[in-house]
Amino acid sequence: xxxxxNQAALTPEERxxxxxxxxxxxxxxxxxxxxxxxNGFIMADTDSGDRVGHRSPSFLPWHRRFLLEFEAALQKVDxxxxxxxxxxxxxxxxxxxxxxxxxxxxxxxxxxxxVLDGPFAYATGKWDIAVRVDGRAYLRRAxxxxxxxxxxxxxxxxxxxxxxxxxxxxxxxxNGFRNHLEGWRGANLHNRVHVWVGGQMGTGVSPNDPxxxxxxxxxxxxxxxxxxxxxxxxxxxxxxxxxxxxxHDTMRPWNDVTPADMLDHRKFYTFDTEPTAASASQR
Amino acid sequence: xxxxxxRQALGTSAGALTALGLTAAAATAAxxxxxxxxxxxxxxxxxxxxxxxxxxxxxxxxxxxxxxxHSPGTPSVRIDGRELHVMRNxxxxxxxxxxxxxxxxxxxxxxRAAVRDLQGAALVPFGGAA
Numbered sequence: 001x002x003x004x005x006n007q008a009a010l011t012p013e014e015r016x017x018x019x020x021x022x023x024x025x026x027x028x029x030x031x032x033x034x035x036x037x038x039n040g041f042i043m044a045d046t047d048s049g050d051r052v053g054h055r056s057p058s059f060l061p062w063h064r065r066f067l068l069e070f071e072a073a074l075q076k077v078d079x080x081x082x083x084x085x086x087x088x089x090x091x092x093x094x095x096x097x098x099x100x101x102x103x104x105x106x107x108x109x110x111x112x113x114x115v116l117d118g119p120f121a122y123a124t125g126k127w128d129i130a131v132r133v134d135g136r137a138y139l140r141r142a143x144x145x146x147x148x149x150x151x152x153x154x155x156x157x158x159x160x161x162x163x164x165x166x167x168x169x170x171x172x173x174x175n176g177f178r179n180h181l182e183g184w185r186g187a188n189l190h191n192r193v194h195v196w197v198g199g200q201m202g203t204g205v206s207p208n209d210p211x212x213x214x215x216x217x218x219x220x221x222x223x224x225x226x227x228x229x230x231x232x233x234x235x236x237x238x239x240x241x242x243x244x245x246x247x248h249d250t251m252r253p254w255n256d257v258t259p260a261d262m263l264d265h266r267k268f269y270t271f272d273t274e275p276t277a278a279s280a281s282q283r
Numbered sequence: 284x285x286x287x288x289x290r291q292a293l294g295t296s297a298g299a300l301t302a303l304g305l306t307a308a309a310a311t312a313a314x315x316x317x318x319x320x321x322x323x324x325x326x327x328x329x330x331x332x333x334x335x336x337x338x339x340x341x342x343x344x345x346x347x348x349x350x351x352x353h354s355p356g357t358p359s360v361r362i363d364g365r366e367l368h369v370m371r372n373x374x375x376x377x378x379x380x381x382x383x384x385x386x387x388x389x390x391x392x393x394x395r396a397a398v399r400d401l402q403g404a405a406l407v408p409f410g411g412a413a
Contacts (some may be wrong), residue, residue, distance in 0.1 A: 039380075042380075042383055043286065043368055043370075043380060046370060047371075047372055047373040048373070112402055113402065132407055133368075133381060133406065133407055134381070134401055134404040134405060134406050134407055135378045135404040135405045135406075135407065136404045146384075146385065158413075169373065171373050172372050172373050173372070173373035173374050183384070184372070184386075189386040190384075191385070194383075194384035195384050195385045202381075202382060202383065202384060202400070203380060203381055203382070204368070204380040204383045206383070206384075228403075266284055266394070
């Protein structure tokens with residue numbers, strides 16, 4: 001069983017294995033197909049029309065499925081690899097080991113935002129930004145420039161305390177847990193982290209930055225944490241909602257998976273710290 | 284729980300009206316739910332300005348491009364002649380493909396934010412990996 005670990009706890013060998021698998025997916029072209037898929041959904045998901053990947057209840061199960069597919073691709077390269085998660089409430093400065101040259105590399109230089117160190121720097125020749133919205137082919141970041149602070153633990157806890165999964169009108173104006181976690185409303189969790197990283201992470205082609213996967217692995221973990229806190233709450237809406245993926249509707253682009261299929265992450269992986277049934281699920 | 288259900292039901296109809304708000308039902312939706320944002324769309328100004336050396340052109344309601352998944356009222360926003368993909372949020376704020384996780388009050392401030400982020404780079408046409 002795959003165990004997703006906090007990125008801060010990875011051994012040097014686990015870091016090497018993870019970045020090597022990323023580079024291999026990039027080399028084969030597999031990586032860029034994930035970027036294309038994400039951008040296609042983020043441009044098509046609208047508050048007033050069909051919405052699947054973002055600004056809708058299926059934001060969480062869609063990204064869970066998307067990450068599972070990506071993790072499976074990584075594991076075809078190296079079966080030992082699992083997606084790490086980045087707890088940005090804890091590792092919240094540009095000095096975090098996440099941004100070290102032996103892992104993701106640091107922030108971009110002032111002149112053009114270009115990341116200059118680490119395995120994904122343009123000069124390595126191994127990380128060209130091919131799926132892009134502007135002419136720049138190099139990975140960019142501006143850590144902490146777009147917004148000063150990452151979300152705090154207290155802000156996360158306030159969102160985790162919300163008992164209702166999602167509410168009508170099931171979009172970026174909704175009240176409830178999903179939209180507060182996504183960040184269109186309230187303290188702003190997920191969206192703010194994209195903005196804090198800057199560069200491609202602030203755009204529709206955000207998976208161009210490998211930190212995308214670790215950010216979303218933590219958002220995914222927060223969904224699991226929320227389920228533990230609210231065992232009586234479930235995914236909403238249940239049925240018959242126009243433009244929105246109900247509990248038993250299939251999700252594009254896979255068309256063979258529903259939010260209901262995604263509710264229990266333990267069918268697919270566990271976290272290094274499982275909030276419940278720790279003795280049963282931890283190895 | 285009944286109260287929440289009623290509010291959810293009301294919210295759904297408000298959302299449906301918002302969806303139609305850019306077409307024939309605009310006046311009704313504006314009057315009942317969100318006058319400010321609906322009005323903002325209806326009165327989006329034509330902009331032709333040079334900002335930080337880049338030409339920003341905004342044409343209200345000229346959208347409906349590339350596949351038509353957007354509402355017909357979406358303005359066309361161009362930077363040096365290249366179209367910037369923009370989207371209106373339910374609360375009347377705006378995002379673009381350059382700033383996709385940060386909202387702006389109007390298309391002009393959105394386009395200016397894109398110019399700042401681009402740092403001189405040219406936009407790539409929609410859907411294309413240039």
